[in-house]
Amino acid sequence: MLIENSFDVDADPDRVFAFLQDAHNVAACFPGAELTEDLGDDSYRGKVKIKVGPVTAAYTGVAEVVERDAVKRVAVLRAIGKDAKGAGTAKATAMMRVTAIPGGSSVSLSTDLTISGKLAQFGRGIMADVSGRMVGELATKARELIEEGEPGVAAPAAVAVEASPLKATGLLRTVLSGFFKRLIGRLRKTRQAG
Amino acid sequence: MKPGRFTYHAPRELGEALELLQEFGDDAKVLAGGQSLMPMLNFRLARVDHLIDINRLGGHLGEPRFDAGTITIPALVRQRQLERSEEAARVLPVLTEALRQVAHPQIRNRGTICGSLAHADPAAELPSVLSVLDATFTLVSARGTRTVAAADFFLFHLTTVLEPDEILLEVSVRRPPPNQFSAFQEFATRRGDFALAGVAALCEVDGDGVVTECRIAAAGVAPVPQRLHAVEGLVTGSRLGETSASEIADAARAEVEPTTDIHASATYRSRLTGVLVNRALVDIRTKQEAAHA
């Protein structure tokens, strides 16, 4: 399942890239994600909790930055995890590209997500919507944090952002943001190349 | 397919139920009819440490109230019970029409109206119907009571504004004026299946047959029941049938962006929404004409 989206941000491309190529920041922006251990070499142990109504899954695994090109401002993050209750595995490869646009940056995110197990085996396209929304939230949050302009968010010390799973309260806030609505609009145009 | 371990609670008083929810919060789940939750527990897709069964909360939650201005459906009113209620059929015919298409009688015998709403499956019939009825949702917790409009209640697949410690106590609808006509149309592959798309529609018509108010919501084409405001705008202010079907269908198609799944492509679902909107409006017009005949 390929999820593509992009967003513009009022910040210098290099600063945006510096932010996004750091796994800590990505984790901090990703709903329900948390890095739990630094394994060195841009590799981290972490977990992602998904909650959609009564449906929950908690993936633990390893995330690593597998490619980074500061000149082209391209970074590829790969995360592989498995559900704590043996319900399946999840694998995501996210390619981020930051390009300069007048007045700021444009970020394109291309996420190839593969989920196995029970969650992936329900024919009604809920997981596609859920995945799309999670990536959408990541984008929203990243934009927010970058535009807040606190370089500190990129520092490892700030990793301890409490992981909050995708759930009602978090969503309510984002739903109200006009930007988020536009983003969802774009997301829905995403083709499910699964 | 046996549910995982949980602790079962069967409070006898609402206060007790709310205390349990406050205590267990995210680790608890309310069990009403159980016709959506139990399959998920059996599949072990849903996990819960504490199951708060509200079925023993007492009679007053099991009876709909048809008051002068408002119709109220409390938490334990079964779908089948309301489907068979003559009074409900008279005052909220669109709800009765939709209820007949919810799964099968054996499911509706236990399934509750509020349970289906709180479960918030966007492909289900009731969320779209209560959306066009502009229902008010009453949420209660140990912290207090609040009301939420239908437009604000649904957030995403299986996700509503209900906080972990809240119960959907009841849903209420203003008693419809006599000039209100409504329809529910859905298309499912097989009887009782989730619809590929569904449409609930409602119009209020003045003495000249001009639509003064129109609310349309689509099911199964978005992560929430989706109001079709552009179509509503097209319909409002003219007589039914005056706006061309193709114009309405185009507007409806443009307004929804469904997801492709194994059952149907997004393109099909968009087309189908247009078709069903028109069929619902034709149905409404027929009812309106019959009323004035």
Place this chain on the structure above:
Amino acid sequence: MTTMIGTSVPRREDERLLTGRGRYLDDLDLPDALAAAFLRSSNAHARILRIDLSAAKELPGVIAVFSGADLAEIQKPLAPKVLHPQLKDFPRLPMPPEELHYVGEPVAVVIAETRYIAEDALELIDVDYEVLPAVASTAAALEPDGPLAHSDAESNVAVLLTQSAGNTAEALRTAPNRLSEEFFVMRGGGHSMEPRAVAARYEPATGQLTIWDTTQSPHYARQQLSVIYEMAEDDIRVIAPPDVGGGFGPKAQFYGEEVVIPWVAKKLRRPVKWVEDRQENFVSAMMERSQTHRIEVGFDDDGMLLAVKDVIEHDQGAYCAGLQVPSITTATVPGPYRIPNIEIELRACYTNMVPTSSVRGAGRPQAVFAMERMMDRVAEHLGLDPAEVRFRNLIQADEFPYKVGITFRDGSPLTYDSGDFPRLLEGTLDRLGYAEARAEQAKLRAEGRYIGIGIAAYVEGCGLGPYEGAKVRLTNTGRVLVTLAAAGQGQGYETVYAQIASDGLGIAMDHIDVLTGDTSRIPFGQGTFASRITATAGPAVLDAAQQMRVRLVDTAANLLGCDPAEVGFTGDRACLNGDLEKSLSLLEIARVANIGKHGITLPVGISAGLETSSYFAPERAAYASGAHAAMVEVDPETGGIEILKYVIGHDCGNVINPKLVDGQVLGGFAHGLGNAMYEEAAYDAEGQPQATSYLDYSLVSAAEVPNVELFHIHSPSPLNPLGVKGAGEGGTIPAPATIANAVEDALRPLGARVNRAPVTPARIVEAIHGDEQALAEVRGS
């Protein structure tokens, strides 16, 4: 006595089933039985890197947990049923310790006090997988540099075979008209309402294993287990319980769970029971159907077929459980038509999906879909009536035995034994009111309605060998016991075989009991599959019963002091010339010939031990045939299909119990309708099954199945003394083709094409609008 064969005798099974006293496997009392649950692969293709069972083992209530590696002694290949010298086979292990090849493949088994706890323990098993690239369609499998379903394979091809008669290439080249098309038939399952189940108990004192198994083939299971366990067949007793909740093919296969459960019961010295739940059934019971046909037909201007070439891609799934299905497909393509030149190429390949094997219809619906869709296209191309094109090409009633020119699955030359295809099609169209229906169609079409008429005819090889047997015994309680190796799943064996035995014995059914499906009661057998039992076990029962009659009459005549010709039965009494005063009961006969008196010589002329047996081995397959016709209306806006009328013409030779045969045909039709319009076992490109519950996989209910007008003609088979043929699959086989033909006919004014089964509302609307984009979006295509 009236003959029982041919009579709609009410079923004996019904009383217990209607009162909740049926005995299905999960109902059996097995004191102290433990519950088993399997951990199954969540990946379509993966390697197990590490498996940690410790947390699961520690859970209170858990007795044992085994991985595949823990049971290395039984990790031996489950052999394919039908082989071919060129088949590239990959070992299907009961619970593979290393590489896994489909979602749902067993990885570990938990044995616990209850199924609830066993499922809790599954969540505690920690497995690290190396996820490997997966193959999730035949197209992907045959892609030159695509991923491999088995990492050690050179390609995904299981076998490439060609069957031909005449010179097809030349005939196609010179044919005045040629049409070609690609058709796809989707995966679907058996979906017996009772899933699979196995229970086992080991008797240390005798060293015997007793296994209860919902199998359609207990003797086959025993033979397989005997090889894997390296135990004598006599030490393994496989019992199909008295009631099995439907089979439809998947239960005729042999699975890893059937190996693991008895072995674990033996290891633990405790009875163990595994009842597959529906979620498991969706990902582990074998499926069928998915095939792509690229078919080309050559024909003259009168619509006479000159040549047919069909290239078939068959999805074998993750392993080859046998080539039975594709080999039946290749032999079913020609159908009831005279085809002078035919070439059928089979490309069977491996994918990372549940293995495939027979499901009711078994390879035939796909062949009929391709052929019958093309017959409609031929008619369309020439502007002829599709019924007329069929009539012109039908094999005539005086052409039997008819040699098609290719071979059937049983290895014999494909030779139709009997039938009357023109009469069958004519009868079907008459009952549809074909001429009126066409007139009605034209009228309604002018009103803007989309009415279509679909026809499909087929020939079904059935009653396959090698043999089936029966034993008949006079029990010491004075009743006749008929024992069959075959196991029933609702076909009414207890009734049908008592009917046949009654005629063979000349004794009323009331005195006859029927026992099935227990390897300890009859030594040899094959099982219930391929609509074969009536045509194989039927003659065996008749023969054994006739032998028994001779034995009983001889014994009675000897005791009554008369000529055997003077003995007849009234009730359970053998009477001299019908005189009850001069008669012996069956019990009295048993006392003399079976029970005897210890140490006392038998009366002169009495031969001891009233038991007979017979094994019937048909010379080759018999061929049932049929024709379906439907009139439908399509709503071009929603894609909804309404079936206005449906007629089935069926010829399975002589019938034993007409009501039960009707039940088989109508039930088969509902299954076929599912394949025609509803059932899709969809997988995504990574091999994740997308329909794993009845919320996503639609089985038809009473609301979807229309009333059917069913009629029979009877062309007895010359290949068995009863003149019978199989009846269990004929209702299924042509239904997808009939519906697709009708739908395309309805949409003819719009030019929409129906090249795929099932034809769903979404696909109809997309075909109308030519939404190629949308078509491509839908996964599982």
Place this chain on the structure above:
Amino acid sequence: MPDVDTGHRITGTVNGAAYDEVVDDRMTLADFLREKLRLTGTHLGCEHGVCGACTVIVDGAASRSCLMLAVQADGTAIETVEGLAEDGELNRLQAAFKKNHALQCGFCTSGFLMSVTAAMREGAIRDEGHAREVLSGNICRCTGYTGLVKAVLEAGE
């Protein structure tokens, strides 16, 4: 082996006979009937409420026993297939099933009988369309429903 130290004591009736049992929190009504009371006529075909094989009547309403917890049945009157026969004889509906070959493997049969029994109490089943609707909440893979429709029309007048 019980799930937890403390089960729930439940009492009620099944087919008129009183029971008094202790059940685990999570035991489904279907498993309770089958395992505890050994009333194995109620079958489990899908455990997610679609196939209908487990349908029983709870306080007069046809319900999926796979989607109810045993503890929820406390105090109710349950009817199962085992209670349908009258004085050891098939009742009118059961007899109609037999006469019309409305069953083959029989696995789904109990659920159909209970669904139709509940529907018949609500009123006559007049025509084929109505019969098919009444039957549509249960799945049968064997019969194609023809015999079932006939049986319901015969018994449900």
